[in-house]
Amino acid sequence: MLSRIYAIFRARNLEFVRDRGSMSWNLILPIALMFGLSFIFSNERAEYTVGVLQTDAEIVVSRHPFLDTRYIEFVTVTDRDQALRKVSRHQLDMLIDFGIEPHYWVNPDSPKGYFVEFALLQSDEAGDGKIVKSQVEGDAVRYVDWVLPGILGMNMMFSCLFGVGYVVVRYRKNGFLKRLRATPLRSIEFVIAQVASRLILILAFTSFIFAGTIFFLDIRVDGSYLLLFLVLFIGAISLISLGLLIAARVTSEELAGGLLNMVTWPMMMLSGVWFSLEAASDWVRDVASIFPLTHILNAARAIMLDGAGFAEILSQLITLIIMSIVFLGLGAFTFRWHPR
Amino acid sequence: MKIALEARNLVKQYPGVLAVSDVSFAVREGICFGLLGPNGAGKTTTVEIMEGVTPATSGAVWYYGSPAGKRFREEAGIQFQSTALQDYITVGETLEMFRSLYDRKADLGHVIEQCSLGDLLNRDNRKLSGGQRQRLLLAVALVNRPRLIFLDEPTTGLDPQARRNFWELVKRILGEGTTVILTTHYMEEAEILCDEIAIMDSGKIMIQGAPKDLLHKHYKNVIIELPLDDFSGDLSRHQHRILQTQHVIEIETNDVNESLRELASSATGLNRMKIRQPNLEDLFLDLTGHSLRA
Numbered sequence: 001m002l003s004r005i006y007a008i009f010r011a012r013n014l015e016f017v018r019d020r021g022s023m024s025w026n027l028i029l030p031i032a033l034m035f036g037l038s039f040i041f042s043n044e045r046a047e048y049t050v051g052v053l054q055t056d057a058e059i060v061v062s063r064h065p066f067l068d069t070r071y072i073e074f075v076t077v078t079d080r081d082q083a084l085r086k087v088s089r090h091q092l093d094m095l096i097d098f099g100i101e102p103h104y105w106v107n108p109d110s111p112k113g114y115f116v117e118f119a120l121l122q123s124d125e126a127g128d129g130k131i132v133k134s135q136v137e138g139d140a141v142r143y144v145d146w147v148l149p150g151i152l153g154m155n156m157m158f159s160c161l162f163g164v165g166y167v168v169v170r171y172r173k174n175g176f177l178k179r180l181r182a183t184p185l186r187s188i189e190f191v192i193a194q195v196a197s198r199l200i201l202i203l204a205f206t207s208f209i210f211a212g213t214i215f216f217l218d219i220r221v222d223g224s225y226l227l228l229f230l231v232l233f234i235g236a237i238s239l240i241s242l243g244l245l246i247a248a249r250v251t252s253e254e255l256a257g258g259l260l261n262m263v264t265w266p267m268m269m270l271s272g273v274w275f276s277l278e279a280a281s282d283w284v285r286d287v288a289s290i291f292p293l294t295h296i297l298n299a300a301r302a303i304m305l306d307g308a309g310f311a312e313i314l315s316q317l318i319t320l321i322i323m324s325i326v327f328l329g330l331g332a333f334t335f336r337w338h339p340r
Numbered sequence: 341m342k343i344a345l346e347a348r349n350l351v352k353q354y355p356g357v358l359a360v361s362d363v364s365f366a367v368r369e370g371i372c373f374g375l376l377g378p379n380g381a382g383k384t385t386t387v388e389i390m391e392g393v394t395p396a397t398s399g400a401v402w403y404y405g406s407p408a409g410k411r412f413r414e415e416a417g418i419q420f421q422s423t424a425l426q427d428y429i430t431v432g433e434t435l436e437m438f439r440s441l442y443d444r445k446a447d448l449g450h451v452i453e454q455c456s457l458g459d460l461l462n463r464d465n466r467k468l469s470g471g472q473r474q475r476l477l478l479a480v481a482l483v484n485r486p487r488l489i490f491l492d493e494p495t496t497g498l499d500p501q502a503r504r505n506f507w508e509l510v511k512r513i514l515g516e517g518t519t520v521i522l523t524t525h526y527m528e529e530a531e532i533l534c535d536e537i538a539i540m541d542s543g544k545i546m547i548q549g550a551p552k553d554l555l556h557k558h559y560k561n562v563i564i565e566l567p568l569d570d571f572s573g574d575l576s577r578h579q580h581r582i583l584q585t586q587h588v589i590e591i592e593t594n595d596v597n598e599s600l601r602e603l604a605s606s607a608t609g610l611n612r613m614k615i616r617q618p619n620l621e622d623l624f625l626d627l628t629g630h631s632l633r634a
Contacts, residue, residue, distance in 0.1 A: 007440030011426055011433065018428035174424030179480075181393050182418040183441040184410070338393065 004185050008193035016163070016201060030155040030209050035217075048116050051077040051086070053097040063098050066123040072116065087113075088138025089305065094120070095136075102131040107138060141305055145220040148213055149300035150273035152206055153235070157267055157293050159205070160239035161246070161260050164198050168247035169256040178338035187335040191328065195240050202236045203229075222307030228300060231313065231320075235296035238320045241327035242292060248334040267293040272301075295319050342404065344369040344488050344519045345390065350399035352385050352543075359385045360396075361543040367488075367536075372510070372520040374534035374551075376527070376620065382543035383523045384421060384492055390521070391418050391490055403488075414444050417486030417518075419477045421493045425465040431476055432461035435483055442484035454512060455479040471502030478509060488519040495529060507532055527620040537620070541628045551620060558626065559618040564591040564599055570609035583625075592618070 052059050052067070052074050059074050061067045067074055077083040077095065086092040087105050093112040096104040104120060106113040117133075124131050171177045180190060207229070213219050221228070246263065250256045270277065270284065271293035277285055288294045299316040302308035345367045352360035360382045367373040375383045388394035390401050392408060403412040425434055435452070439445055452458055455475045460468065468476060474494055481489055491510065495503040503526075510533055514520055524530055530537055531551055538548040547554060561581075566589045581592040593599040596615060603610060 004441050007437045011429055011437045014433060015426045015428045171424075175420060175422060176424050176426065178393055179418075179420060179423045179425075180441075182391055182413075182416075182420075183438065183484075184413045184443070185441050 001189060005189050005193045005196070008180075008185070008190060009197045012167075012194065012197040013201065016197070027205060027209070030151050031212065033151050048072045048093050048112055049091075050074050050116055051083045051092045051095045053077055053080055053083065053095060053099070064102075064123070066096070066120050069119050069123060072119065084136055085306070087136045089141035090138070091141060096120070103134065104131060105134045105136050107136050109137070109139065139220070141220060144217055145305065146276075146301070147274065148210075148217075148219050149297050149304060152210060153271070153293050153297050153300065154268060154273045155209075156202055156206055156232075156236055156296075157239055157264060159202055160198060160236060161243040161264055163201075164194055164240050164243035165247040165256055165260050166253065168194065168244065169250050169253055172247075172251055172336070172338060173253065175338065181337035187337070188332045191244055191332045191335065194244060195237060195328070198240045198243075199233075199236050202240075203232065206232055206236075219304075221304045223303035223309070227308075227310060227313070228303050231296060231299045231303065231317070234317055234320045234324065235292065235299075238292040238296075238324040238327065241324045241331060244331040245327045245334075248331045249336045251336075267291045270294070272297050292320055292323050295323075341371075342369040343367070343402075344404060345408075345521070346402040347386065347390055348400045348402060350386060350389055350401070351397045352382075352389060352394070353397040359543055360389065363399075363540075363543070363545055365538050365545060365548055367519060367521060369487075369519055370514075370517050371535040372514055372522060372533050374530040374537040375521065375523045375540060376525065376530055376537055376624070377523075377540035378525060381540040383540045385543075386540065387490055387492055387521065387523050391416065393418075414442060414484065415487045417481035417484060417489040419474075419481040419489070419491050419494055421496065421523075423477055423480075425476070425480075427464075427466055429465055430462050431457055431465065431468070434465060434476065435479055438480045439483040444484045446483050446485040448483070451479050451482045454482065455509060470498055471505065474498060474502070474506060475509070478506075482513070486518060488521065489513065491520060491522045493523055493525070495524070495526065503529070527624075530620055539620075539624055539627065541624075546627045547623075554623060555618055555620070558623055559592075561592045561594045561618070562596060563616050563618055563622065564593060564596065564603075565589070565614040565616060566591070566603075566608065566610075567612050570612055571603075572607050572609075 048071060050072055054076060055078060057076055059067060059076060075092075077092075080095075080097075083092060083095045084105060087095050087107050087110075090107060090110045090112070093110060093116045094104055094106045096102075104117070106117045108114075120131070168177075171180075177190075214221065242263065243260070246259050247256060250259065266287075267273075270288040271291050272288070273293070277288055295316040299308075299313040299320075302313055302316075306312075343366045347363055347365050350360050350363045351358075363382075363386055375387060377383045385394060389396045389399075390408070392401070392413060401408040401412075403409075403415075429437070435448060435457075439448060452461065455478055457472075457475060457479055460472055460476070463472075465473075465476070478491070478494065481491075494510075495506050498506065507529065510520060510522070514533075520533070522530070522533060534551060536548070536550050537554070539546045549557075568584065568587050568589055571589050583590040583592075591599060591603075600610070603613075
């Protein structure tokens with residue numbers, strides 16, 4: 001059994017590595033995106049953002065003169081801990097609570113926090129002057145830091161889904177699978193070989209690109225690299241399995257392309273590749289949770305930006321493992337060697 | 341001689357089409373068995389059921405006295421009518437990959453020599469000519485040292501020289517004691533290679549036996565073949581069976597001298613005349629009323 005799996009695995013790897021066009025695309029796209037975005041977002045944004053801790057959605061300007069300050073965007077926040085985490089990452093320049101005991105939190109390392117604080121204190125002198133200050137420590141999270149898992153995840157998603165799904169459909173259509181069917185090779189062996197082949201390539205490519213961005217762009221990683229690799233490993237298996245499930249019975253490349261796009265585009269939009277879904281409505285986040293990519297990115301960002309440990313990402317890992325088992329099992333069960 | 345493979349009452353029903361209708365036959369060990377018929381006769385479907393890649397609607401395939409299963413898959417070699425191989429993989433890597441899929445392995449050097457692939461081992465599969473490709477596909481079918489090999493229209497699309505080379509190759513395989521099941525619509529191929537044939541049409545076996553026996557049984561006569569333009573006699577005057585096609589007249593006779601005298605007296609030009617023995621094409625035509633390559 002192992003020799004058969006290895007034979008198919010090796011042949012698929014050779015086919016991929018020698019296909020210079022596909023291989024280059026897998027390597028160049030994420031690198032180009034990362035460096036492009038890094039360049040585009042190299043200038044700090046000009047606006048100041050202050051979170052206002054309150055339960056009402058609407059901010060009433062008359063509550064405090066500071067809320068009437070020009071060039072500051074005031075946003076409502078309801079979760080204090082989450083908002084403080086953003087202040088620590090410089091994603092919010094200040095958090096303020098105009099409740100019974102007025103309070104504000106600012107990061108002393110944030111230049112914009114310094115100016116916003118200055119503006120608050122100026123305006124508070126006109127007020128009752130009882131506002132209490134607290135400091136929040138933490139380095140800034142640049143957009144590049146935040147978006148890196150998204151870009152690597154997106155590249156992984158395309159490579160896993162199209163690289164496996166399309167290839168299997170092509171093999172089926174041109175009769176190569178039928179030829180394999182005439183050998184002692186079993187469908188589960190073929191499926192395992194495909195998963196292993198794509199997995200090893202994805203792990204190698206993603207690790208290589210990741211290492212490059214860490215080196216050149218000084219990307220922030222607060223958590224464990226090993227844990228990050230575990231997320232990459234399990235996440236890639238779940239995406240490859242999804243690709244195999246989609247390709248299990250399809251005989252037309254056009255249909256396969258349509259089905260793969262039908263899965264990849266919602267993931268692109270809803271899994272948090274380019275922007276956070278924190279502000280999205282609950283139903284959007286519920287829909288996003290059915291996609292493996294959402295769990296991969298949430299886990300990766302938690303490790304990289306929040307320094308999350310194994311226990312904190314365990315639920316995401318379990319979800320990805322369950323998804324992999326379901327996709328792989330269904331894919332192997334419904335697998336068809338050749339068109340009827 | 342042992343029976344290597346046996347088809348028992350095979351039926352394949354597709355929606356609205358009965359592709360194979362109660363087909364039964366047995367293939368003796370060590371012979372070349374030919375399954376002949378025009379396109380759409382059901383021979384490829386029959387063979388694919390026997391190969392185990394297409395499920396039968398009903399019926400069974402037996403291999404050396406047992407239902408064809410794991411042992412059959414391990415011991416059978418198969419060359420499909422058309423098979424794509426992986427891109428960017430060389431001939432040598434392809435052979436190595438397929439060989440690894442079997443517990444029963446051939447000496448790869450022998451297979452490479454047998455199929456004259458020695459000079460092509462490092463060549464990308466995409467860069468093979470038609471003949472080279474067919475030789476590779478045959479070699480792929482030989483990597484498990486098969487006791488029985490299926491060749492499904494292996495020379496379709498090859499030029500005459502490549503086709504003859506391929507026949508020599510098949511003869512060598514037969515010489516090593518391998519049972520060969522060949523589907524073809526080339527009569528010459530069947531006559532040269534096959535010890536036994538079955539002719540299929542519309543999903544059924546029409547006739548089965550050794551080519552010489554079948555021809556001997558059905559024909560006592562020879563055929564005089566004339567271009568239609570040269571013939572100027574009255575067809576109805578001839579006592580023998582006559583077949584007229586678009587360009588040729590074929591006169592089946594048991595007395596060539598008498599027939600030639602008759603044709604000469606009717607001022608028919610005999611310069612382009614041919615006299616030949618009936619062949620499998622004639623037999624098929626007589627049995628079904630249409631040509632094998634229709």
